[in-house]
Amino acid sequence: MIKxxxxxxxxxxxxxxxxxxxxxxxxxxxxxxxxxxxxxxxLNQCVHTGFGLEHFKEVLTGPEYAxxxxxxxxxxxxxxxxxxSLAVKLTRDKTVTFLKPGVLQTVKAGAIIMxxxxxxxxxxxxxxxxxxxxxxxxxxxAQKLINIEGLLPGKEVVVxxxxxxxxxxxxxxxxxxxxxxxxxxxxxxxxGLLRNIAQCVEDFNIPMYFRHKISRIHGRDRxxxxxxVKVGDDLNEIPGSLFEIKCDxxxxxxxxxxxxxxxxxxxxxxxxxxxxxxGIFVCGNALKIYDIVDWVTKxxxxxxKLAAEYIK
Amino acid sequence: xxxxxxxxxxxxxxxxxxxxxxxxxxxxxxLLEKEEEPAFGVSKSNSGIIHPGTQNPPDSLKGRLCVQxxxxxxxxxxxxxxxxxxxxxxxxxxxxxxxxxxxxxxxDAEALGVPGLKIVDKAWLRENEPNLNSEAVSALxxxxxxxxxxxxxxxGLAENAxxxxxxxxxxxxxxxxxxxxxxxxxxxxxxxFNARRVINAAGLFADDISGMLGIRDFKIRPRKGExxxxxxxxxxxxxxxxxxxxxxxxxxxLIIKTADGNPMIGPTAEDTEDKSDLATSDKGLENVLxxxxxxxxxxxxxxxxxxxxxxxxxxxxxxxxxHEEKSPGFINVAGIQSPGLTASPAIxxxxxxxxxxxxxxxxKKLIFHPHCKKSIHIFSMALSKTKGLIAKDAxxxxxxxxxxxxxxxxxxxxxxxxxxxxxxIKFRTRAQGGRxxxxxxxxxxxxxxxxxxxxxxxxxxxxxxxxxxxxxxxxDD
Numbered sequence: 001m002i003k004x005x006x007x008x009x010x011x012x013x014x015x016x017x018x019x020x021x022x023x024x025x026x027x028x029x030x031x032x033x034x035x036x037x038x039x040x041x042x043l044n045q046c047v048h049t050g051f052g053l054e055h056f057k058e059v060l061t062g063p064e065y066a067x068x069x070x071x072x073x074x075x076x077x078x079x080x081x082x083x084x085s086l087a088v089k090l091t092r093d094k095t096v097t098f099l100k101p102g103v104l105q106t107v108k109a110g111a112i113i114m115x116x117x118x119x120x121x122x123x124x125x126x127x128x129x130x131x132x133x134x135x136x137x138x139x140x141x142a143q144k145l146i147n148i149e150g151l152l153p154g155k156e157v158v159v160x161x162x163x164x165x166x167x168x169x170x171x172x173x174x175x176x177x178x179x180x181x182x183x184x185x186x187x188x189x190x191x192g193l194l195r196n197i198a199q200c201v202e203d204f205n206i207p208m209y210f211r212h213k214i215s216r217i218h219g220r221d222r223x224x225x226x227x228x229v230k231v232g233d234d235l236n237e238i239p240g241s242l243f244e245i246k247c248d249x250x251x252x253x254x255x256x257x258x259x260x261x262x263x264x265x266x267x268x269x270x271x272x273x274x275x276x277x278x279g280i281f282v283c284g285n286a287l288k289i290y291d292i293v294d295w296v297t298k299x300x301x302x303x304x305k306l307a308a309e310y311i312k
Numbered sequence: 313x314x315x316x317x318x319x320x321x322x323x324x325x326x327x328x329x330x331x332x333x334x335x336x337x338x339x340x341x342x343l344l345e346k347e348e349e350p351a352f353g354v355s356k357s358n359s360g361i362i363h364p365g366t367q368n369p370p371d372s373l374k375g376r377l378c379v380q381x382x383x384x385x386x387x388x389x390x391x392x393x394x395x396x397x398x399x400x401x402x403x404x405x406x407x408x409x410x411x412x413x414x415x416x417x418x419x420d421a422e423a424l425g426v427p428g429l430k431i432v433d434k435a436w437l438r439e440n441e442p443n444l445n446s447e448a449v450s451a452l453x454x455x456x457x458x459x460x461x462x463x464x465x466x467x468g469l470a471e472n473a474x475x476x477x478x479x480x481x482x483x484x485x486x487x488x489x490x491x492x493x494x495x496x497x498x499x500x501x502x503x504x505f506n507a508r509r510v511i512n513a514a515g516l517f518a519d520d521i522s523g524m525l526g527i528r529d530f531k532i533r534p535r536k537g538e539x540x541x542x543x544x545x546x547x548x549x550x551x552x553x554x555x556x557x558x559x560x561x562x563x564x565x566l567i568i569k570t571a572d573g574n575p576m577i578g579p580t581a582e583d584t585e586d587k588s589d590l591a592t593s594d595k596g597l598e599n600v601l602x603x604x605x606x607x608x609x610x611x612x613x614x615x616x617x618x619x620x621x622x623x624x625x626x627x628x629x630x631x632x633x634x635h636e637e638k639s640p641g642f643i644n645v646a647g648i649q650s651p652g653l654t655a656s657p658a659i660x661x662x663x664x665x666x667x668x669x670x671x672x673x674x675x676k677k678l679i680f681h682p683h684c685k686k687s688i689h690i691f692s693m694a695l696s697k698t699k700g701l702i703a704k705d706a707x708x709x710x711x712x713x714x715x716x717x718x719x720x721x722x723x724x725x726x727x728x729x730x731x732x733x734x735x736x737i738k739f740r741t742r743a744q745g746g747r748x749x750x751x752x753x754x755x756x757x758x759x760x761x762x763x764x765x766x767x768x769x770x771x772x773x774x775x776x777x778x779x780x781x782x783x784x785x786x787x788d789d
Contacts (some may be wrong), residue, residue, distance in 0.1 A: 086711040097695065102706035105697040122749040124618050129593045132620060134774035134781055138751040149755055151769055151782040220588055221778035270430060
């Protein structure tokens with residue numbers, strides 16, 4: 001077992017900000033664990049602009065926002081960044097076990113910050129019935145396929161939910177030459193930011209259906225069409241309202257949930273902005289789903305400071 | 313053209329079990345499968361329950377084969393390196409009336425030879441199955457019930473059959489069979505096969521295949537079942553397989569333990585005409601939740617991470633396993649619904665005996681290789697054991713699927729052992745099968761598959777041609 005003053009789990013915007021802040025508060029022995037092969041988390045696939053308005057007072061893309069923090073981390077020699085490192089176990093007595101190629105390591109920490117972020121809700125979580133063909137993607141996976149891998153997931157797209165990633169992907173697909181046939185939202189107003197409704201949907205004349213839901217996905221091998229129904233204010237289906245939209249792709253953008261499986265498995269409870277174990281902190285989207293990354297940064301700076309005070 | 317001694321149609325659990333059993337003998341065997349991989353038909357939706365033999369009529373063929381299969385599967389799973397866990401089952405009663413019915417079931421099952429049965433009371437249930445509805449008054453406990461991964465069993469059988477000389481042809485759909493003297497000529501999507509004997513294990517399509525030789529005295533009536541998988545963190549929801557009292561057409565909605573740890577609830581039972589109808593429904597979910605909560609009230613629909621529907625290839629009440637005198641040399645193995653997975657090793661032996669009775673000489677090979685290498689699953693290992701493994705091969709520490717903890721090494725292994733599609737990888741390893749449903753790991757797995765198969769990313773499919781994951785390279789055009 002090795003020892004570190006501070007272990008931070010997650011190298012996205014939350015974990016990076018927490019590392020910088022703890023370092024600047026005097027903690028010089030930090031291990032930052034990131035499961036991917038690069039820092040930055042989901043920012044790396046967000047090639048659109050709109051990041052940093054609050055924190056940096058300028059308009060950046062996701063990778064640019066991440067790059068600013070990566071550059072600062074490089075100037076902080078006491079921060080040991082461990083990539084391709086997946087934390088698999090957290091305990092109440094402040095140990096973290098992680099796997100990386102060739103290594104299984106347990107670290108005893110003076111304090112721990114969990115910055116494990118969030119994940120997208122799936123089709124399964126909102127129980128959309130029908131078949132299970134290829135062509136149903138979370139908006140984030142579609143974003144990764146297009147922006148990182150250079151692949152076009154589909155040509156005729158229906159977006160389910162009006163979360164920001166879905167709206168941004170509606171625009172992205174359109175710009176790539178695909179036809180976005182509808183955005184279907186069960187609520188009576190969008191869940192994403194108004195600027196995204198204007199810039200990603202209205203500007204491209206993509207039809208938006210509020211108080212509608214997908215009642216069935218069709219297609220054996222690949223998505224062929226979806227059934228759509230109108231719902232009342234009680235969210236129940238209005239009889240006779242069913243219509244179909246032909247498409248080869250369904251994008252799910254129905255919200256995010258905290259990725260707190262390690263905390264749950266350890267029996268640690270999240271209480272307010274902290275946990276019930278002194279010295280174990282949670283920050284960023286793992287604590288609360290934020291609309292914009294600047295708030296993740298702000299929250300995580302605070303967590304870094306708290307952890308530093310605890311260690312001292 | 314080569315003449316095979318035996319051609320088996322259908323590479324589900326029945327076709328692969330028969331193929332592996334026959335591979336002990338000096339026979340030329342071909343196994344034909346219309347899908348891209350084995351187990352992609354009926355078998356992929358199997359619950360994975362190894363039934364003890366309860367809930368079968370005492371004079372039924374399926375009852376007898378089930379009891380026999382329950383014994384045989386233990387040795388076979390060990391040989392193939394597929395985990396079998398004897399979980400035990402409880403059929404739960406809620407009234408004195410129910411208890412009487414349980415006693416009747418016990419008597420029937422004992423007549424079939426099911427061992428170790430006992431009626432347990434409320435106190436036993438509270439102690440051994442704490443999440444069970446406290447209104448339950450008794451249960452029939454069958455200790456020999458078990459669980460197995462249905463896909464890993466089929467893949468083990470297929471791999472081992474191949475090792476012993478069976479030729480497996482996937483994406484090979486049988487389009488017609490005609491007699492050519494004493495033999496058969498089987499035309500398929502790309503060419504044809506000659507065979508001395510044909511074994512029809514075509515699952516949902518067994519009636520169509522049989523009809524090609526003019527035998528139309530049974531019809532496969534698909535019975536749909538919808539199942540809902542819960543998050544692995546609910547692994548300890550139940551300690552046993554939990555059944556309600558059975559109805560006439562099905563065993564009811566169950567609480568199922570699975571080989572992968574995730575509990576499953578279901579299935580529904582609904583007759584359908586459409587052999588491709590694999591859609592789930594709101595109604596199905598509602599019914600399953602209601603029935604499952606009667607057994608375990610704490611089940612939360614928020615814990616559902618996946619669902620699917622499967623079709624049982626029912627043809628009347630019992631299995632149809634017979635040599636067709638009207639077309640000598642043609643053997644039907646049809647209507648293999650529940651408990652088909654459990655019975656499969658016994659069905660294979662029966663098929664072998666029938667084959668022998670047709671006059672085909674069965675001579676044992678000098679050497680038969682019964683074993684498959686056990687595949688590595690990090691998630692089912694103690695962390696301390698993982699350490700040595702990843703020190704030896706770093707790729708087992710390179711976690712691709714974080715929800716289920718599957719490494720790049722395991723994904724590669726699965727491809728080397730036959731996976732050709734994303735579903736094939738999921739069934740073998742569980743990668744993409746967890747709570748994020750592949751949102752985080754799909755691209756990584758696609759790349760490994762493309763690299764190993766030496767095909768472009770645009771050629772990667774979910775489950776065979778037509779189910780490509782992406783439409784095109786964005787940058788190219």
